[in-house]
Amino acid sequence: MHAYFNAHKNYFLEGSSIVQTGTASNKEKEMKKKKKIVANFSLFCRLASLLRIKNRAFGSVAKITVKCLQGLTQALDLRTLVKVNSDIVRTSLLTFFNNCADDLFAAVKELKENGQYSLIRGQNLRSWISLEFAHQMIIPVLTTMFGHLARNHFGTDLLC
Numbered sequence: 001m002h003a004y005f006n007a008h009k010n011y012f013l014e015g016s017s018i019v020q021t022g023t024a025s026n027k028e029k030e031m032k033k034k035k036k037i038v039a040n041f042s043l044f045c046r047l048a049s050l051l052r053i054k055n056r057a058f059g060s061v062a063k064i065t066v067k068c069l070q071g072l073t074q075a076l077d078l079r080t081l082v083k084v085n086s087d088i089v090r091t092s093l094l095t096f097f098n099n100c101a102d103d104l105f106a107a108v109k110e111l112k113e114n115g116q117y118s119l120i121r122g123q124n125l126r127s128w129i130s131l132e133f134a135h136q137m138i139i140p141v142l143t144t145m146f147g148h149l150a151r152n153h154f155g156t157d158l159l160c
Contacts, residue, residue: 034084037077044072045092048141052099055133066137070144078154090158100138107134 051058051065058065081089111131149155 034080037080038084040072040075041081041089041092044069044076045096047072048096049099051137052103055137062136066140069137069141073141073145074148076148078149079152079157082157093158100142103138104134107131 047065047069051062051069055062078089107130149158
């Protein structure tokens with residue numbers, strides 16, 4: 001990694017006053033950064049959707065997948081995302097939040113209908129969502145996301 005950086009340091013450290021051939025301009029670097037941010041967000045949305053739909057297929061790596069989702073959440077720059085393509089970002093986040101709300105509602109409904117958690121733990125619930133999924137995936141990811149939104153003051157960017 002060190003050798004790679006040394007070989008390409010002019011590309012990474014280019015100042016706006018230095019003009020060289022073969023190096024990226026500041027505009028190109030900005031476009032590359034935006035493309036990386038959009039790809040990161042797209043990966044988050046796809047992984048969250050896949051985990052929701054194919055929860056049982058993940059098995060023992062579900063916890064690792066949740067950690068990946070939390071890491072992707074903390075890497076999101078929603079201010080830049082909204083500037084790049086606000087409608088797609090808002091629609092994707094709305095879909096994510098609606099899915100989380102539906103899953104939490106289904107888990108609470110199952111809990112109300114079947115009684116105490118200790119009595120139904122380990123049983124297959126009628127709906128495909130389980131309390132374990134809500135506890136292990138939804139709540140940690142939402143907690144991480146809301147903490148990230150609050151720390152970076154992204155709320156106004158998403159609501160405007």
